[in-house]
Amino acid sequence: MSPRIIPTHFAQQPGWQLSVGPARLQISAQGAQILTYQLVEQAPIIWLSDLAEFHSNSSARGGIPICWPWFGAIERNPQAVQQMTHAQAPFHGLARLQRWQLLSQATTADSACLVLQLDTQATPLTDWPHAARLTLEVILTAEQLNLQLTTDNLGPKQLHLSQALHSYFAVSAIQHVEVTGLENCHYIETLAHWQTRQQTGVLRLDGETDRIYLQPASTLQIVDKLWQRQIQLHSQHSHSAVVWNPGPDKAQQLSQFDPAAWQRMLCIETANIWDDCLSLAPGASHSLDLIIECQPLSVTN
Numbered sequence: 460m461s462p463r464i465i466p467t468h469f470a471q472q473p474g475w476q477l478s479v480g481p482a483r484l485q486i487s488a489q490g491a492q493i494l495t496y497q498l499v500e501q502a503p504i505i506w507l508s509d510l511a512e513f514h515s516n517s518s519a520r521g522g523i524p525i526c527w528p529w530f531g532a533i534e535r536n537p538q539a540v541q542q543m544t545h546a547q548a549p550f551h552g553l554a555r556l557q558r559w560q561l562l563s564q565a566t567t568a569d570s571a572c573l574v575l576q577l578d579t580q581a582t583p584l585t586d587w588p589h590a591a592r593l594t595l596e597v598i599l600t601a602e603q604l605n606l607q608l609t610t611d612n613l614g615p616k617q618l619h620l621s622q623a624l625h626s627y628f629a630v631s632a633i634q635h636v637e638v639t640g641l642e643n644c645h646y647i648e649t650l651a652h653w654q655t656r657q658q659t660g661v662l663r664l665d666g667e668t669d670r671i672y673l674q675p676a677s678t679l680q681i682v683d684k685l686w687q688r689q690i691q692l693h694s695q696h697s698h699s700a701v702v703w704n705p706g707p708d709k710a711q712q713l714s715q716f717d718p719a720a721w722q723r724m725l726c727i728e729t730a731n732i733w734d735d736c737l738s739l740a741p742g743a744s745h746s747l748d749l750i751i752e753c754q755p756l757s758v759t760n
C-alpha cells in the first residue's frame with residue numbers, strides 16, 4: 460500500500476492518520492500533538508494513556524505534546540522568558556492548549572509529510588503578546604519519524620523562550636529499561652531542591668524521576684531488554700533533555716493516567732531549557748530536530 464494521509468477525529472478534535480509501509484502515526488490538530496506511533500503488529504513506540512481524553516484547550520496524556528513558549532513552571536525559567544508572559548502562566552506553555560492549522564500535506568513513494576502551524580501574529584495569544592510562527596513538520600517513513608519544530612520571530616523585539624518535544628515512550632516494564640547517552644552528564648535533580656548532580660553510568664529508573672540533563676549526547680537510546688528493542692532519539696539544536704517518570708505515588712495524582720501505567724512509559728523530552736533557552740532576534744528562526752527510530756536489539760548490540 461502506498462503512503463497515505465487520512466483525515467480523522469479524536470472525539471471532537473480533527474486529526475490525521477499517516478501510514479507508510481508498517482509505520483502508523485496519529486496526530487491531532489489540538490496542540491499539533493502526535494498521539495500514537497508504532498509499527499504494525501509491534502508494541503507501540505510512543506505511549507498513549509488508555510485514559511487519554513481529547514478536548515479543545517488541553518492536551519491528551521501521552522503522545523508528544525509540544526511545550527512552548529516555555530517549559531514547565533514559568534517561575535523556573537530564566538527572567539527573560541518569564542518577562543514575556545505573566546505570573547499565572549500555565550505549566551508547559553500555550554502551544555499544547557491551541558488548535559493548530561494544517562499548512563500542507565503530501566506523500567511521496569516512501570514518505571508522508573504533514574505540516575501544522577501556530578501563527579501568533581494571525582491569531583494572537585492573550586497571555587503571550589508577541590508575533591511568532593511555530594511550525595511542526597512531521598515526516599513519516601517506514602523506518603523513522605522525523606520531526607522539526609521551527610520558531611520564527613515575526614515581531615520587532617527579541618523573543619526569549621524555552622520549549623520541548625515532550626515524548627512519552629512505551630516500555631515493556633520500567634525496571635527492564637536502560638537509557639544510554641546520558642553517561643557523565645550533569646543534571647538538575649528537580650526532586651532534590653534542583654541540585655546539580657552528575658550521572659554515573661547508564662540511567663536505570665526505579666521510581667519517580669524528574670531530571671533536566673545538560674549537554675546530553677545527540678543520540679539517546681532506550682534499551683528495552685524484555686521487548687528486545689532499542690528506541691533511538693537523534694536530536695539537533697537541542698542541548699538539554701528531560702527524563703520524567705511519575706513513579707507510583709505521583710501516578711495516583713496525575714490526570715488521564717492509570718496508577719499502574721508509570722511502569723509502562725518513560726518520557727524523554729528533547730528540549731531547549733535551563734541554560735539552553737532560545738533568544739531569537741527579530742527575523743531570526745530556530746529549528747529543533749528529532750528523529751525517532753526503533754530497532755531490534757540484536758541488530759544494534
Ligand SMILES: O=P(O)(O)OC[C@H]1O[C@@H](O)[C@H](O)[C@@H](O)[C@@H]1O
Nearest residue numbers: 531550551625669670701703728
Ligand atoms: O501533567 P503535565 O502538565 O503534562 O506535566 C507532566 C510532567 O512533565 C514533565 O516534563 C515535568 O518534568 C514533570 O514535572 C511534569 O509532571
